[in-house]
Amino acid sequence: MSHAFVRYAEREFDGLCRSVCEMDDGILAVVISEGSELVGTCLRKGFPVPSKQKLATMLLQAEIVFSIARASEDFHGKARHAILRYANLDEHLFPISAEDRRMMIVSTRPEAMDAELIEKAASIAAAGKEHDKPVLEE
Numbered sequence: 001m002s003h004a005f006v007r008y009a010e011r012e013f014d015g016l017c018r019s020v021c022e023m024d025d026g027i028l029a030v031v032i033s034e035g036s037e038l039v040g041t042c043l044r045k046g047f048p049v050p051s052k053q054k055l056a057t058m059l060l061q062a063e064i065v066f067s068i069a070r071a072s073e074d075f076h077g078k079a080r081h082a083i084l085r086y087a088n089l090d091e092h093l094f095p096i097s098a099e100d101r102r103m104m105i106v107s108t109r110p111e112a113m114d115a116e117l118i119e120k121a122a123s124i125a126a127a128g129k130e131h132d133k134p135v136l137e138e
Contacts, residue, residue: 013040016128020104020121026112028089032128033059034102047107062105066093081122085110092118094125104128 017030021042029047032040036056043049050058062084069079082093089107096102104125106113113121 013128014042016040016104016124017042019124020106023120024108024112024117026109027106027117028109029107030104031059031107032096032102032104033062034097035063036060039102040104059105062091062093062103063101066095066103081118092121094122096125096128102128 013032017032017040020030021027021044027044029043030041031038036059038055038059049055065084066079066082069082073079079095084091084093088110090110090113092106092108092113094104094106096104104121106121
């Protein structure tokens with residue numbers, strides 16, 4: 001596997017992003033957003049980086065898409081994962097926080113993630129929920 005990643009200032013969820021990014025060469029980028037802010041990233045070298053304004057728009061779009069999927073949870077059960085398929089890449093959306101404002105977005109080559117990789121990514125996203133749990137004082 002190629003482990004050439006772009007390094008930026010360390011963020012809270014970079015470790016989770018890197019864990020997913022390292023699973024397969026078909027995974028091009030992993031970001032964790034909270035609203036329109038990044039709280040974690042892992043990008044392979046050569047992955048295009050949008051402007052700050054475009055990135056904020058893209059993160060908001062992902063949040064809206066997932067919120068639309070959640071509208072049918074009363075009928076289908078909890079939404080766990082959504083896929084956006086573009087001509088050049090796929091984006092897999094995984095909610096992290098209880099309010100679903102925090103989301104992991106996995107960008108891959110088209111159809112690079114099979115069911116096994118999706119389940120692994122979902123379990124890593126679920127591990128991110130630990131950050132939402134309050135610390136109990138003794």
